[in-house]
Amino acid sequence: MKKPITELVEELVTPIVQEMDLELVDIEYVKEGKNWFLRVFIDSDTGVDIEECGQVNEKLSERLDEIDPIPHNYFLEVSSPGAERPLKNADDFQKALNKHVAIKTYEPIDGEKQFEGKLTSFDGENVTLTVKIKTRTKQVIIPYEKIAKARLAVTFNF
Known part of the structure; x- marks a missing residue:
């Protein structure tokens, strides 16, 4: 059975965020209008800045390009969960x-x-x-x- 995209992305991004001493908060894979979005939310005790988001985006994008698990076009977004961070566990x-x-x-x-x-x-x-x-x-x-x-x-x- 094929893994859901979010599970696969979690496996790919976890070592990236751990290496950078960041925390993976959440992953969303959603269709909005006619576009698909893959959103990865990261954080740390001191917060994350745009450079860290960019680095995770770049590294994850490379890994996704290597295995190409998503058959259609999508937008990859890596960001902080913001002030209203979800409580997941x-x-x-x-x-x-x-x-x-x-x-x-x-x-x-x-x-x-x-x-x-x-x-x-x-x-x-x-x-x-x-x-x-x-x-x-x-x-x-x-x-x-x-x-x-x-x-x-x-x-x-x-």
């Missing part, structure tokens, strides 16, 4: 402790499927958020396996 949740996050669940919890607040704890099975509802705060416990999507959330204090 348990390590990401641990790193996001005490930060503001947005979470969508597969099914309602207390009648809601979308939550935003401070990630106050993660024990591997449950995520605890402190959410603000009007003038009061409330703890919401979300089972980890019920999380469909999660990301850091940008907050603005005026």
Whole structure:
């Protein structure tokens, strides 16, 4: 059975980012309009700059050209995940402790499927958020396996 493009790209790009002491955050392979995009998101503890993105792009592009796994034209983009970085695994949740996050669940919890607040704890099975509802705060416990999507959330204090 043929591997999905994202898995193949992960195998190709992982040694490149490790060699540069960077972290692979996510890979997307999507069609937008009539164009296909292969997006690779990288980061580090100090962030990434355009030069590092360019170096990863160039090295990955060479590897993709060698094995030519994608039969049609596509755009390769390598970038930082930005301020609203996705939380994809348990390590990401641990790193996001005490930060503001947005979470969508597969099914309602207390009648809601979308939550935003401070990630106050993660024990591997449950995520605890402190959410603000009007003038009061409330703890919401979300089972980890019920999380469909999660990301850091940008907050603005005026």
